[in-house]
Amino acid sequence: MARCPECAAMMEWNSKLKMVVCLSCGLTVTRTELDRMWKKIRETNFDESDNYEKKKSRKKDWLDWYSSSDKNK
Secondary structure (H helix, E strand, O other): EEEEEEOOEEEEEEEOOOOEEEEEEEEOOOOOHHHHHHHHHHHHHHHHHHHHHHHHHHHHHHHHHHHHHOOOO
16 A cells, blocks of 8 residues: 555555545545655655755754854954
8 A cells, every 4th residue: 555645645556547546535646646745745855854854954064163262352
């Protein structure tokens, strides 16, 4: 069973349509489309977490620089 990328509900294979259908919102996609949608979501989430880590690292570097410059005074 797959999860819907729109509402996170369970999806079910419909053999007549040969597509995966969301049991909650009714989103109907092929398995390939579903995989592409989830890949895009994962990439977006990875980029956001990567940006957060970069920002955190820059802040730490700045604080280290600021504390070391204060000691030199």
